[in-house]
Amino acid sequence: MTCLRSLVTACGVALLAGGLCTQGPPQAQPQAQPSSSTASAPAEVHSLKITILSTMLANEGLGEWGFSALVEADGKKILFDTGERPNTVLENAKELQLDLSDAQIVILSHFHHDHTTGLMTLRREYSKKSPRALSVVHVGKGIFSERRGELQNIAHFGKGVSLEQLGFLQNHMIAMKKEYEATGGVFVEHDKPEEILPGVWLTGPVPRVFPEKNYPGKIEVATDKGWTEDNVPEDLSLVFNTSKGLVLLTGCGHAGIINTLQYARKFIRPAPVDAAIGGFHLFNAKDEHLDWTADKLKEFQTAQVLGAHCTGLQSVYHLRQRMGLTRRTCSVGSVGATYDLKDGIQTGLISR
16 A cells, blocks of 8 residues: 555545355364454444445346445445446436435445446546545455456356456456546555544455355466466455444455454454345355355344345345344345445335
8 A cells, every 4th residue: 555645645535554155164264363453442433324226136226237335424425336337326326316426435345347347437427526526446455466267157147248348358457447547536455454434444355264165266366476266355345333233345245254244353343243235145155055154144143134236035035034034134135225324224125
């Protein structure tokens, strides 16, 4: 994170310096974990609302294989991921009467096109109203690394779509970085947890303590040691520290939802989880793995689940039954569905 101090001054952002599961329940591998670096109690978010702007189900707006959500935390807006198609998030935000022009911060959870394609459309559109709109993008270290290989099981992307168009033979984020920076926008790379606003944490790349292998196979990423299996090392999530516990927002959870929550409970605090929201990449997980995931979520005292995007409908229902939750507290995410710190999960009719 070179030139972080100058970036903070220029952008006015509060920053601290600094394959799918086919096996049985994952077993933990010993790894060093960071402890909280703050001597006093960590800051809390007092007001929090998360609205889904892109996912497959749509009670309002347009559905797609992608993910995006608008975060409103203590008066600040954050756009988390930008959807699969150039215009989906823009059109859905308009239909839901949500203004993104006063959101400066964007989080991209990882390089996959179904979380990043809408960035340039949104930046160009909202910068017409405010040059600061969507002008700072936070990403995990490795998001700009070169990729190569072939993608399996691409039926859900539609017919006639080549791997090159999907951005899996070469990382489209490399070209997008230049295009985005030409608008005056700035990328900030993270290799460790960072508190970007009081009580709002980026996980940075997540240690893979449990082998929750839930990423596409036959893809390789360029590293200092040569080409290696691409386990989406840059995958990161947002975690909010609240009086009710931690709230997790994840794009695909390629690092594993349990790995991510366990990590967050170490570097923030070992609090109950009030809600886990977003894509968990469990749509093809076996029942044994879903049972393990549900049991770990119960161990973390997870009160609510809003599973969208790649979580899978049946997987959400499986988690609900195993965790003893209800249709209100464990639901399939849809466009326009919300989580509110005060009122919990509110979904459209289609996903109840």
